[in-house]
Amino acid sequence: MQHNPSQGSNASKPEPGTQPGHTQAGHPQAGAGLLFLREEEFRIAQDKLFFAFRDLNAAPDAILHELGYGRAHHRALHWIGRMPELKVGDLLLILGITKQSLARVLGPLIREGYVEQGKGKVDRRQRLLVLTDKGVALERRLFEAARERLAAAYREAGGPAVEGFRKVLRGMTTEQGRKYLDALEAARSQKGPRILT
Amino acid sequence: MQHNPSQGSNASKPEPGTQPGHTQAGHPQAGAGLLFLREEEFRIAQDKLFFAFRDLNAAPDAILHELGYGRAHHRALHWIGRMPELKVGDLLLILGITKQSLARVLGPLIREGYVEQGKGKVDRRQRLLVLTDKGVALERRLFEAARERLAAAYREAGGPAVEGFRKVLRGMTTEQGRKYLDALEAARSQKGPRILT
DNA sequence: AATATATGACAGCAATGCTGACTTATGTGC
DNA sequence: GCACATAAGTCAGCATTGCTGTCATATATT
Incomplete structure (x- = not known):
């Protein structure tokens, strides 16, 4: 993230260490399988958004x-x-x-x-x-x-994945934010394609 | 975002106002069309990640x-x-x-x-x-x-989009972060499905 | 026994939020 | 034209969450 030269004795070993990762936090008494599956999917979104943001x-x-x-x-x-x-x-x-x-x-x-x-x-x-x-x-x-990081991600994932990526992110955005996204898109239809063709 | 009751005279009208959004910032002399298209796509990713993060x-x-x-x-x-x-x-x-x-x-x-x-x-x-x-x-x-926001996003976007979303986010993550993501996934294969079936 | 590592703790500084209070310029309604 | 609203700026003080440097303690490792 930031600048972390040596200092006294901070974190060191870059090894993630074999974390068990029980994925506890919840599941009081199972039963509604689909519900918990869904929940896990949302948590995965949070995990990945965090890392992407951090590394980007x-x-x-x-x-x-x-x-x-x-x-x-x-x-x-x-x-x-x-x-x-x-x-x-x-x-x-x-x-x-x-x-x-x-x-x-x-x-x-x-x-x-x-x-x-x-x-x-x-x-x-x-x-x-x-x-x-x-x-x-x-x-x-x-x-x-x-x-470079963005390019690698798009390249690895491929076009359809990128489309899905954008669709989901838009879905997480409030109406207020979408207005600005739409304004940008509208600007593109005027000026963007002109460059391409 | 945060708590912004009235105070003196801060921002008020929640109207986005019709922003032109030229999408300037760059494009000195066009020519390499595909390159700039690509760039715009990366910028869209940044835009949307920002809003999703903000609103989530x-x-x-x-x-x-x-x-x-x-x-x-x-x-x-x-x-x-x-x-x-x-x-x-x-x-x-x-x-x-x-x-x-x-x-x-x-x-x-x-x-x-x-x-x-x-x-x-x-x-x-x-x-x-x-x-x-x-x-x-x-x-x-x-x-x-x-x-709720996560659920709405997944619902609106649909399953394949969600898959793409996750794939792209993983692509933006360093190897270090991926290790942790993998550890979580490994934990799921052990314990997750047991709940479902 | 010497050294390295995992963690914790104290001190001070910087970036970036917030609230509250007030000013200046300009637009709007009547 | 006057009263009021709005867009923006500014000063002051406070909180959160980063950072650096320094040192202590317990436990591994060699």
């Missing part, structure tokens, strides 16, 4: 750390890159944090020239966020750090 | 907050529940944090009777972690809070 963020985290930034900065860069001219209010809704928490992350990004804010045309109270060239470059660097 | 944790977070705990406590409870008699060292490797960070989370869980530690039989330096009844109950409560 490891490389970007290291880069961010060098720059004195953290994951919160990455999230902001990601979403501003994904939706240029994103309004501050939308970014808050996406991230699910308070204005004050965002400020601490966005402030430095703006001051150090990774993000710029324009005034809204329709509503001039709004600030529309965009990445500067420097911001695009950093976002790209972070993306490339995770890319 | 919202309900458990609220419960944890009531108890004065946080996500870190949830992660510990989850993994100890999944792998009873988990060694402290293994938990550290799974979570990817330092011993000192774990201590702050595990200490309270033990003191308040959610987790117990037994001495290792083979190596008596080891502490084997298990959930107490109280711990099982809390873990279950947290699980149930996320369950």
Whole structure:
């Protein structure tokens, strides 16, 4: 995950050790077989989401750390890159944090020239966020750090699996989040295919 | 996400607002169509993983907050529940944090009777972690809070999609993480089916 | 007996959440 | 045009959860 050089005597042996893994936690008195099977499947989803998240963020985290930034900065860069001219209010809704928490992350990004804010045309109270060239470059660097892992996963799993992957993740997302996913998709139908064909 | 009652004047309108979503961030001069298509697919994975994670944790977070705990406590409870008699060292490797960070989370869980530690039989330096009844109950409560969302996702997406979902997530996981996933799977082949049939 | 390992504990620092309170600019309704 | 609402920013203080460094204790290993 992070930086764990030697120190006193922290964890060491990278061997997972033969864990029994009883999968206890529940099953008071069996009987409703299908119910428990279902439950185990949900727990598997949690297990795997945890590991995927952990391992996908490891490389970007290291880069961010060098720059004195953290994951919160990455999230902001990601979403501003994904939706240029994103309004501050939308970014808050996406991230699910308070204005004050965002400020601490966005402030430095703006001051150090990774993000710029324009005034809204329709509503001039709004600030529309965009990445500067420097911001695009950093976002790209972070993306490339995770890319290999993503590519390997897609390659190993194959096209149909990827489709299922996306379908399930969408299913776990609230209606609010889906609106943003849909907006991205709509943007793709306009601009994406043009590149391909 | 968290608790955001009214305060001064924070974010308000829950309307996503019609975001353009140019999907800029990159594409200097097009040409290698397939490459960029590929890139967009990876970015979609990041988008969706973010939302799924955000929305899946919202309900458990609220419960944890009531108890004065946080996500870190949830992660510990989850993994100890999944792998009873988990060694402290293994938990550290799974979570990817330092011993000192774990201590702050595990200490309270033990003191308040959610987790117990037994001495290792083979190596008596080891502490084997298990959930107490109280711990099982809390873990279950947290699980149930996320369950509905998981169930909806699996239902909407369907069996083959779920298979793909798991395959892709595994692909994003390092070899180290896969060992633990495999250990869980091995445990299932021993005990799981017995319940079903 | 010497050394290595598994765990625990103390101290201090950093990143990133939160709440509360207040300001400034701008839009809207009447 | 005035009253009120909304978008955004800012200051202050607190909590959670990471990190580093240092040291202690029990138990294996050689």
